[in-house]
Amino acid sequence: MKKxxxxxxxxxxxxxxxxxxxxxxxxxxxQNDESFSQVNVSGKMFSMMANLDSEKPEDKALFTAxxxxxxxxxxxxTETRNSRDLYKEAMAMIPTNDFEELxxxxxxxxxxxxxxxxxxxxxxxxxxxxxGNEEFVLMTLFGEIDLKEMSKIGRAVNIDGLNNLEKxxxxxxxxxx
Amino acid sequence: MTRIFIFLLLASFVAEAQxxxxxxxxxxxxxxxLFFYKNTLRMLNQQDNKEFDEMIKDIEKMRFVMIDKKKxxxxxxxxxxLKKSYRAEQYEEMxxxxxxxxxxxxxxxxxxxxxxxxxxxxSDSSSLIVLDILGRIALEKASSLFNTIDQSxxxxxxxxxxxxxxxxKKKKRKEEDGVKxxxxxxx
Numbered sequence: 001m002k003k004x005x006x007x008x009x010x011x012x013x014x015x016x017x018x019x020x021x022x023x024x025x026x027x028x029x030x031q032n033d034e035s036f037s038q039v040n041v042s043g044k045m046f047s048m049m050a051n052l053d054s055e056k057p058e059d060k061a062l063f064t065a066x067x068x069x070x071x072x073x074x075x076x077x078t079e080t081r082n083s084r085d086l087y088k089e090a091m092a093m094i095p096t097n098d099f100e101e102l103x104x105x106x107x108x109x110x111x112x113x114x115x116x117x118x119x120x121x122x123x124x125x126x127x128x129x130x131x132g133n134e135e136f137v138l139m140t141l142f143g144e145i146d147l148k149e150m151s152k153i154g155r156a157v158n159i160d161g162l163n164n165l166e167k168x169x170x171x172x173x174x175x176x177x
Numbered sequence: 178m179t180r181i182f183i184f185l186l187l188a189s190f191v192a193e194a195q196x197x198x199x200x201x202x203x204x205x206x207x208x209x210x211l212f213f214y215k216n217t218l219r220m221l222n223q224q225d226n227k228e229f230d231e232m233i234k235d236i237e238k239m240r241f242v243m244i245d246k247k248k249x250x251x252x253x254x255x256x257x258x259l260k261k262s263y264r265a266e267q268y269e270e271m272x273x274x275x276x277x278x279x280x281x282x283x284x285x286x287x288x289x290x291x292x293x294x295x296x297x298x299x300s301d302s303s304s305l306i307v308l309d310i311l312g313r314i315a316l317e318k319a320s321s322l323f324n325t326i327d328q329s330x331x332x333x334x335x336x337x338x339x340x341x342x343x344x345x346k347k348k349k350r351k352e353e354d355g356v357k358x359x360x361x362x363x364x
Contacts, residue, residue, distance in 0.1 A: 034275070034278050036275075037274070037275055037276045037277065038274050038275050039272065039273075039274035039276070040272065040273045040274055041271070041272045042269075042270055042271055042272065044269055044270075044271060044285075045271040045272055045283075045285075048271070048285070048292070051290070074274075
């Protein structure tokens, strides 16, 4: 019985790893292509940002949310004619069994889709895929993610691409109406 | 412009290297090395940008080193080797990436939970740049500081003067001011 449980756990762990690998592979595929821009932010940086002093209670909630983020990766390409092909390629590699679609936005010429992955009842990864007529962005944020604080994190981190996280807040507002 | 230039020269007079890696890099390539103090950084903020002042408030001093890759044979592995050397000086990687063809790296050294030093490395086909900061900056704004230094008209002009200016003039100016800021002979 113990062997069976262990076996099931190992299969599940391998399946989860394979799904993470799918996104990692996409990053790896283009990381040496100089026509792409990329940013990797370590969990250490987020934990340092969370150590900032603030007396405002709302900032404390933000810092707590930031401290739980383990990393951020952004891959982008601008002035490109194949943005839609990249978008299709990225969408095809997102493991739909594991990721749930959070939101879809069409804004003028831009298509944007957000996906979340849950683990133990908490969001452990947020993926954003965006394509315009001449630009493409893939972003993945991982750790323990508090969606309520996402828009603030987007502003606090001040990194191109994260401003799109504001849209999550807008979505929440629309839901309440 | 002149006022900023004089301040930069005076500031550099008493400045010291922040890390051995940066010092060794400068010696190895005899590149351009500039020192900034909080006051001189404030002088760059001609438009009184409050965000910029906030960004530099915890910087004690900063060294800017630029190696012209067109003039020096910089090996391909130099960037990776620099990162390794900074890590050996207890610096940890905070952010890495490549934007518009320029690779960059932000590393931080902590002591007792406080940031003591920050390194911003940048490399593209034409130059290798190091910002060696004693103290801390808001990391999420590190790229803004880099851009300000990189794009500041005053600093750019100064760099241009240093790089393309007459060496004798520089030598004379250095002697007159008794300063440490210098662009060494590339030949």
